[in-house]
Amino acid sequence: MIDKNSASNNDEISLIDYWRIIMKRRKIIGKFVLASVILTIVISLFMTNIYGANAIITTIAPKDTGGSSIAANLMRKVCLQN
Secondary structure: OOOHHHHHHHHOOOHHHHHHHHHHOHHHHHHHHHHHHHHHHHHHHHOOOOOOOOOOOOOOOOOOOOHHHHHHHHHHHHHHHO
16 A cells, blocks of 8 residues: 555655756756846847936925914025025
């Protein structure tokens, strides 16, 4: 009779098995990576440069809240004189 635990252990792949596959196929992997890098460089060199910037400038209206507005108006007058 076959033990279920031993059957499932045979189906598992360890990290060493992955490493062996990577080392066996390293030339193909390296060629694929190199081709991807070269293709990316060529495409980026043929693309047109697009530069853009956006700016939004808004003013903030002062609130009239009694004593603090007096100080704000005084500071505004002092800053405008300089």
